[in-house]
Amino acid sequence: xxxxxxxxxxxxxxxxxxxxxxxxxxxxxxxxxxxxxxxxxxxxxxxxxxxxxxxxxxxxxxxxxxxxxxxxxxxxxxxxxxxxxxxxxxxxxxxxxxxxxxxxxxxxxxxxxxxxxxxxxxxxxxxxxxxxxxxxxxxxxxxxxxxxxxxxxxxxxxxxxxxxxxxxxxxxxxxxxxxxxxxxxxxxxxxxxxxxxxxxxxxxxxxxxxxxxxxxxxxxxxxxxxxxxxxxxxxxxxxxxxxxxxxxxxxxxxxxxxxxxxxxxxxxxxxxxxxxxxxxx
Amino acid sequence: xxxxxxxxxxxxxxxxxxxxxxxxxxxxxxxxxxxxxxxxxxxxxxxxxxxxxxxxxxxxxxxxxxxxxxxxxxxxxxxxxxxxxxxxxxxxxxxxxxxxxxxxxxxxxxxxxxxxxxxxxxxxxxxxxxxxxxxxxxxxxxxxxxxxxxxxxxxxxxxxxxxxxxxxxxxxxxxxxxxxxxxxxxxxxxxxxxxxxxxxxxxxxxxxxxxxxxxxxxxxxxxxxxxxxxxxxxxxxxxxxxxxxxxxxxxxxxxxxxxxxxxxxxxxxxxxxxxxxxxxxxxxxxxxxxxxxxxxxxxxxxxxxxxxxxxxxxxxxxxxxxxxxxxxxxxxxx
Amino acid sequence: xxxxxxxxxxxxxxxxxxxxxxxxxxxxxxxxxxxxxxxxxxxxxxxxxxxxxxxxxxxxxxxxxxxxxxxxxxxxxxxxxxxxxxxxxxxxxxxxxxxxxxxxxxxxxxxxxxxxxxxxxxxxxxxxxxxxxxxxxxxxxxxxxxxxxxxxxxxxxxxxxxxxxxxxxxxxxxxxxxxxxxxxxxxxxxxxxxxxxxxxxxxxxxxxxxxxxxxxxxxxxxxxxxxxxxxxxxxxxxxxxxxxxxxxxxxxxxxxxxxxxxxxxxxxxxxxxxxxxxxxxxxxxxxxxxxxxxxxxxxxxxxxxxxxxxxxxxxxxxxx
Numbered sequence: 001x002x003x004x005x006x007x008x009x010x011x012x013x014x015x016x017x018x019x020x021x022x023x024x025x026x027x028x029x030x031x032x033x034x035x036x037x038x039x040x041x042x043x044x045x046x047x048x049x050x051x052x053x054x055x056x057x058x059x060x061x062x063x064x065x066x067x068x069x070x071x072x073x074x075x076x077x078x079x080x081x082x083x084x085x086x087x088x089x090x091x092x093x094x095x096x097x098x099x100x101x102x103x104x105x106x107x108x109x110x111x112x113x114x115x116x117x118x119x120x121x122x123x124x125x126x127x128x129x130x131x132x133x134x135x136x137x138x139x140x141x142x143x144x145x146x147x148x149x150x151x152x153x154x155x156x157x158x159x160x161x162x163x164x165x166x167x168x169x170x171x172x173x174x175x176x177x178x179x180x181x182x183x184x185x186x187x188x189x190x191x192x193x194x195x196x197x198x199x200x201x202x203x204x205x206x207x208x209x210x211x212x213x214x215x216x217x218x219x220x221x222x223x224x225x226x227x228x229x230x231x232x233x234x235x236x237x238x239x240x241x242x243x244x245x246x247x248x249x250x251x252x253x254x255x256x257x258x259x260x261x262x263x264x265x266x267x268x269x270x271x272x273x274x275x276x277x278x279x280x281x
Numbered sequence: 282x283x284x285x286x287x288x289x290x291x292x293x294x295x296x297x298x299x300x301x302x303x304x305x306x307x308x309x310x311x312x313x314x315x316x317x318x319x320x321x322x323x324x325x326x327x328x329x330x331x332x333x334x335x336x337x338x339x340x341x342x343x344x345x346x347x348x349x350x351x352x353x354x355x356x357x358x359x360x361x362x363x364x365x366x367x368x369x370x371x372x373x374x375x376x377x378x379x380x381x382x383x384x385x386x387x388x389x390x391x392x393x394x395x396x397x398x399x400x401x402x403x404x405x406x407x408x409x410x411x412x413x414x415x416x417x418x419x420x421x422x423x424x425x426x427x428x429x430x431x432x433x434x435x436x437x438x439x440x441x442x443x444x445x446x447x448x449x450x451x452x453x454x455x456x457x458x459x460x461x462x463x464x465x466x467x468x469x470x471x472x473x474x475x476x477x478x479x480x481x482x483x484x485x486x487x488x489x490x491x492x493x494x495x496x497x498x499x500x501x502x503x504x505x506x507x508x509x510x511x512x513x514x515x516x517x518x519x520x521x522x523x524x525x526x527x528x529x530x531x532x533x534x535x536x537x538x539x540x541x542x543x544x545x546x547x548x549x550x551x552x553x554x555x556x557x558x559x560x561x562x563x564x565x566x567x568x569x570x571x572x573x574x575x576x577x578x579x580x581x582x583x584x585x586x587x588x589x590x591x592x593x594x595x596x597x598x599x600x601x602x603x604x605x606x607x608x609x610x611x612x613x614x615x
Numbered sequence: 616x617x618x619x620x621x622x623x624x625x626x627x628x629x630x631x632x633x634x635x636x637x638x639x640x641x642x643x644x645x646x647x648x649x650x651x652x653x654x655x656x657x658x659x660x661x662x663x664x665x666x667x668x669x670x671x672x673x674x675x676x677x678x679x680x681x682x683x684x685x686x687x688x689x690x691x692x693x694x695x696x697x698x699x700x701x702x703x704x705x706x707x708x709x710x711x712x713x714x715x716x717x718x719x720x721x722x723x724x725x726x727x728x729x730x731x732x733x734x735x736x737x738x739x740x741x742x743x744x745x746x747x748x749x750x751x752x753x754x755x756x757x758x759x760x761x762x763x764x765x766x767x768x769x770x771x772x773x774x775x776x777x778x779x780x781x782x783x784x785x786x787x788x789x790x791x792x793x794x795x796x797x798x799x800x801x802x803x804x805x806x807x808x809x810x811x812x813x814x815x816x817x818x819x820x821x822x823x824x825x826x827x828x829x830x831x832x833x834x835x836x837x838x839x840x841x842x843x844x845x846x847x848x849x850x851x852x853x854x855x856x857x858x859x860x861x862x863x864x865x866x867x868x869x870x871x872x873x874x875x876x877x878x879x880x881x882x883x884x885x886x887x888x889x890x891x892x893x894x895x896x897x898x899x900x901x902x903x904x905x906x907x908x909x910x911x912x913x914x915x916x917x918x919x920x921x922x923x924x925x926x927x928x929x930x931x932x933x934x935x
Contacts, residue, residue, distance in 0.1 A: 125873060126641075128875060128890060133645045167389060169389060172391075176381070176403075176408075178403060179407065190394040191394055217875070240764045241767060241768070245772065
């Protein structure tokens with residue numbers, strides 16, 4: 001248990017990591033519990049473009065809906081999309097990375113070339129087209145994000161696998177008659193988990209960024225709230241440059257996106273530093 | 282050699298590794314890790330394989346066990362051809378459990394993220410030595426006691442153990458699948474001298490208890506000699522000598538073997554007179570020397586040694602040497 | 616070297632081919648039909664079929680694909696459904712704006728980002744370094760609309776010193792007046808777009824600079840009594856720049872089309888905005904054309920990155 005203790009020891013003393021973790025937990029809390037207490041903002045009211053007050057914490061938009069409520073429901077979407085995207089990317093990327101790193105031959109070469117090509121292709125425009133093709137629902141957006149995020153995970157897994165493949169315990173396992181599949185998906189996989197885990201948090205961060213961008217461009221789910229959707233509505237009403245300026249309308253949701261991503265990046269960096277003995281100072 | 286009874290027979294086995302090319306139209310060159318090796322191991326005996334690091338001993342074991350594909354030559358187990366384990370699936374499973382290997386580095390040969398119990402039970406379940414987790418656990422605990430470990434180690438992780446303990450765990454893991462033939466690849470080299478002796482004794486007692494046959498690989502003749510019935514000396518991928526334990530000190534051994542023998546520490550306070558010190562390092566296995574592989578470092582080298590490669594010759598019953606010193610023609614001329 | 620160029624060329628062509636093919640089929644999987652958008656009900660049946668035929672839409676999918684690839688080889692990207700002009704022409708009119716925008720971004724990144732990274736590395740652990748590190752973490756996490764809105768709010772709305780969008784104020788002026796006009800318009804989109812790359816440049820330069828400063832040859836240079844500034848600039852920087860160049864170079868390649876959000880917010884008439892408009896207009900040929908241009912840009916940039924890295928690091932021989 002020496003190594004694990006070491007990791008926790010360093011992690012709880014990593015200030016940035018703890019800030020990131022606190023932020024992530026807060027977002028998870030708001031996104032899961034918030035919608036149970038705050039009704040989904042729908043329709044319209046007469047309280048148009050009210051500034052933040054004790055009644056409307058973050059003000060209201062042009063149809064009189066409460067921005068705070070919209071943000072809480074948006075947090076739920078962001079969580080859902082980023083977790084689903086991460087899982088999909090993991091399900092595709094990790095096995096492909098393992099196979100690519102462990103085996104020699106045509107299959108490994110093909111996967112390697114695919115990773116290379118996908119890593120260099122401009123992702124956002126491709127996702128825009130995919131979103132237009134598949135129709136706008138948050139599950140579709142998550143699917144697209146997952147499908148386009150796998151190369152990153154596959155590459156990390158591959159690089160780890162290449163290192164672990166040369167270890168003697170892998171040769172020992174095959175000498176003991178353990179099947180290739182079991183070696184790959186048990187012996188290799190449990191040893192790649194650290195860096196892969198770190199990268200999964202980074203995938204979650206970029207998934208939220210992309211989801212917000214897509215819904216900002218009008219390719220999000222029109223039936224649910226997302227931070228990008230709030231921004232799109234604010235943008236289409238010229239909220240940023242209209243006078244008087246409803247700053248709460250455009251500032252708050254975009255601030256949420258930034259905070260979410262910063263927290264995940266802080267957490268990822270801290271995990272990476274604590275898993276890697278060199279970065280522990 | 283009593284070939285008919287041999288448990289394992291290796292014939293002209295070679296393993297070449299391609300060297301990475303730097304230019305497109307370069308001729309492919311190879312590392313001659315193992316070249317034209319033939320020998321046999323009888324049931325119940327211990328064959329020692331010695332040689333400096335880089336002589337191809339480990340590669341030889343790995344090639345026999347099909348952990349790396351062979352370049353040419355054949356391997357027979359109980360009279361059946363099993364080269365590269367190109368046999369049926371069921372037969373492959375049987376071979377995997379009957380031929381086992383104890384690795385050099387007890388720190389690197391156990392998966393750091395697997396509990397000891399799982400590491401030992403898994404191969405039993407995979408090869409059919411146990412049909413359920415409970416049965417595997419029971420057998421594992423019994424075996425742990427046989428090698429002198431407390432059964433409680435079952436739920437621990439490898440990093441909690443010392444090198445000697447880990448090597449015992451490695452032995453248990455190999456024993457768990459009921460092997461007949463055990464390859465010990467430098468299995469005690471990484472251990473402290475005091476622990477080495479304990480583990481060597483353990484090997485000896487297990488041999489009787491489980492009817493094992495050993496191929497014991499090492500670079501230290503004093504260790505290998507201790508456990509072996511016969512000794513095979515390798516140099517630069519080739520077999521230089523195969524000799525019985527008693528003939529090791531006879532007059533008719535290979536100069537290289539003589540050098541190795543002279544390096545065995547003696548429990549004596551008198552100054553040593555006849556220690557043979559070899560000059561230089563083992564040459565590159567990419568372009569092995571023409572003629573005898575050992576000629577550049579041999580203290581008895583003759584002109585023809587760097588021209589013609591000597592053949593393996595039986596100089597005494599059961600004692601084979603690859604050296605021009607013992608050529609019959611040479612003897613006649615003298 | 617020959618082998619390197621061949622392999623590189625092969626990979627490059629493969630990337631372009633995969634990208635073009637992928638987009639060709641994805642675009643055709645769109646649920647809406649572009650023909651229904653183009654054809655007005657008043658058109659006669661014959662005229663409709665004539666139009667379909669002109670655009671090749673009456674052929675089977677695979678035939679369309681083969682035809683498209685054939686035409687592509689001789690440089691014909693087809694005719695835009697939406698604008699009814701050749702895609703080549705359409706892209707040629709948009710590409711300069713994107714390239715100018717990227718040039719300004721590059722300038723910001725290289726002229727400010729790299730020196731800032733070096734400064735942070737040489738003042739490691741001090742207050743300035745800690746502030747820079749926090750800003751960098753925020754910078755790499757930045758959401759472009761957030762940055763864009765903030766810039767618009769401050770400079771266009773509050774201070775009213777810069778325009779809110781577009782590349783120039785119509786009517787289009789001539790000569791230097793036009794250049795000055797575009798320069799005023801480019802400031803905000805370039806700033807919004809640069810921030811992520813800027814943060815990356817600072818981060819990578821700082822980290823690899825710190826690594827390099829611990830290398831033996833830097834210590835040797837110092838021990839020789841070489842001037843500290845000279846050590847930093849001559850010995851350390853060249854090596855430290857390699858990761859920065861790699862990351863920034865690849866990012867720039869991707870941004871040829873990837874600046875969709877920025878270009879949309881600021882109505883900048885570049886390739887990114889063209890993609891957005893073409894998706895909304897179901898303009899297949901234009902979409903395909905933009906992706907071809909993007910893939911080519913990525914391939915060219917990665918080649919340039921390799922050359923620059925090889926120049927920075929004499930140990931790297933392109934032959935290996």
